[in-house]
Amino acid sequence: MRLSRYFLPVLKETPSEAQIVSHRLMLRAGMIKQQAAGIYSWLPLGFKVLRKIEAIVHEEQIRAGHIPMLMPTLQSADLWKQSGRYDAYGPEMLRLTDRHGRDMLYGPTNEEMITEIVGTYVSSYKALPLTLYHIQWKFRDEVRPRFGVMRGREFYMKDGYNFDLTKEDALHAYNRHLVSYLRTYERMGLQAIPMRADSGPIGGDYTHEFLVLAETGESEVFYDAAITELKFGDREIDYDNREECQGVLEEFTSRYARTDETHDETAFAEIPEDRRRTARGIEVGQIFYFGTEYSEKMGAVVQGPDGKQVPLHMGSHGIGVSRLLGAIIEASHDDKGIIWPEGVTPFHCGIVNLKQGDAAADAACQGLYDALTKAGLEPLYDDRDERAGGKFATMDLIGLPWRITVGPRGLKNGVVELTSRRTGESQELSPEEAVKRVIEIYAPHHDHLRDEQPMAGRSFHTWV
Numbered sequence: 001m002r003l004s005r006y007f008l009p010v011l012k013e014t015p016s017e018a019q020i021v022s023h024r025l026m027l028r029a030g031m032i033k034q035q036a037a038g039i040y041s042w043l044p045l046g047f048k049v050l051r052k053i054e055a056i057v058h059e060e061q062i063r064a065g066h067i068p069m070l071m072p073t074l075q076s077a078d079l080w081k082q083s084g085r086y087d088a089y090g091p092e093m094l095r096l097t098d099r100h101g102r103d104m105l106y107g108p109t110n111e112e113m114i115t116e117i118v119g120t121y122v123s124s125y126k127a128l129p130l131t132l133y134h135i136q137w138k139f140r141d142e143v144r145p146r147f148g149v150m151r152g153r154e155f156y157m158k159d160g161y162n163f164d165l166t167k168e169d170a171l172h173a174y175n176r177h178l179v180s181y182l183r184t185y186e187r188m189g190l191q192a193i194p195m196r197a198d199s200g201p202i203g204g205d206y207t208h209e210f211l212v213l214a215e216t217g218e219s220e221v222f223y224d225a226a227i228t229e230l231k232f233g234d235r236e237i238d239y240d241n242r243e244e245c246q247g248v249l250e251e252f253t254s255r256y257a258r259t260d261e262t263h264d265e266t267a268f269a270e271i272p273e274d275r276r277r278t279a280r281g282i283e284v285g286q287i288f289y290f291g292t293e294y295s296e297k298m299g300a301v302v303q304g305p306d307g308k309q310v311p312l313h314m315g316s317h318g319i320g321v322s323r324l325l326g327a328i329i330e331a332s333h334d335d336k337g338i339i340w341p342e343g344v345t346p347f348h349c350g351i352v353n354l355k356q357g358d359a360a361a362d363a364a365c366q367g368l369y370d371a372l373t374k375a376g377l378e379p380l381y382d383d384r385d386e387r388a389g390g391k392f393a394t395m396d397l398i399g400l401p402w403r404i405t406v407g408p409r410g411l412k413n414g415v416v417e418l419t420s421r422r423t424g425e426s427q428e429l430s431p432e433e434a435v436k437r438v439i440e441i442y443a444p445h446h447d448h449l450r451d452e453q454p455m456a457g458r459s460f461h462t463w464v
């Protein structure tokens with residue numbers, strides 16, 4: 001993309017309504033625009049990151065064997081009357097009436113609808129295990145929408161639902177989700193710690209929240225610092241292997257880590273004092289196992305191996321896809337702007353032309369642009385006729401992790417400069433070497449840069 005042809009309405013002023021850094025930076029970098037309290041338009045740059053995050057979520061869900069689908073945003077109130085949550089949900093539910101006077105609502109979550117779907121089509125245990133998910137807009141009429149996309153009213157969520165014959169099978173689904181979530185967040189450059197949580201209105205005995213530590217987080221958390229040493233890394237997991245998934249769950253939940261709702265002072269006091277931490281965190285996901293409550297109410301009953309009719313064991317699992325943009329920025333920025341992790345960056349590399357109109361500089365920039373594009377990467381070429389300082393400030397603000405700077409002086413010596421946004425370190429390289437280096441940097445994030453088939457036949461079609 002050439003910046004002169006893009007739509008990137010960056011703001012010079014710091015917007016006064018934004019209280020936390022991620023909200024400020026998203027507004028300043030021209031990623032979002034507020035349309036009403038807690039409701040945003042996703043401008044091109046923000047939309048691009050949203051799609052990258054969504055693509056990672058899809059890939060990791062599909063890797064774990066979960067099946068994508070799409071349910072509507074509007075739901076019939078009848079479903080919720082059946083589960084008993086129509087009244088229980090209270091003023092957070094946005095209720096509407098259609099022209100025929102039918103009660104409708106904008107879905108805050110989809111337990112009822114998916115259970116009704118599965119109840120309609122699945123009649124035998126032979127169709128199990130089954131985990132369906134979608135990524136869809138939700139609406140919760142929050143009392144205090146704030147912090148931009150972090151606590152919106154309209155927000156984008158991945159929500160998945162498992163259907164199993166037995167509690168044991170459903171707990172394997174729970175473990176599988178925990179493992180796939182660890183992998184998902186790490187690919188986005190985030191450490192999200194699973195913490196024992198309270199199940200709230202969803203109900204059930206088993207639940208973990210995933211928290212990203214950040215001073216601006218809305219949740220108070222208590223944990224053993226040893227947990228932050230754990231890394232999922234690039235281990236290959238066989239998601240069908242129960243012991244393996246259980247093992248990862250045990251490893252990542254072996255240390256004390258709880259939200260304030262489940263905090264236990266006595267257990268906390270047993271952690272050596274130098275490892276005891278009280279901090280704040282951003283909840284980027286939550287998983288639940290809640291048994292047969294919904295399946296009994298919504299009629300998701302199947303014939304078991306012994307011919308008897310049994311209600312299905314269920315769980316639900318959510319990732320705050322739009323909230324993740326805020327969480328990533330809270331975890332990765334400096335006083336100049338955002339620093340995107342390579343896994344989610346909207347463009348892979350900025351190209352800054354120090355002297356637009358200089359024949360050699362223009363040609364070198366175009367050459368870099370073409371070479372990176374041909375390799376399957378997306379550069380953002382600042383081809384505007386602006387002074388260098390302004391171009392650097394924009395690149396720093398929007399946070400591309402790598403920048404190639406091209407100027408007539410360097411070109412005389414056959415070099416351009418490759419700069420890391422994170423460390424600020426620069427290297428002088430020939431244009432060819434710079435391209436090679438950028439490809440190497442992104443190779444771990446893109447199958448095609450490693451000459452490999454993308455997850456043979458299982459990759460979600462991405463169009464970012």
Ligand code: P5A
Binds near residue numbers: 140149155160284318
């Ligand atoms: C699990 C999936 C559920 O709704 N039902 C289906 C379960 N869980 S949850 O914890 O309530 O939400 C899942 C994740 O969605 C994000 N989230 C939000 N993001 C932005 N603005 C909001 N107002 C908001 N509310 C929830 C969180 O990341 C949460 O973990």
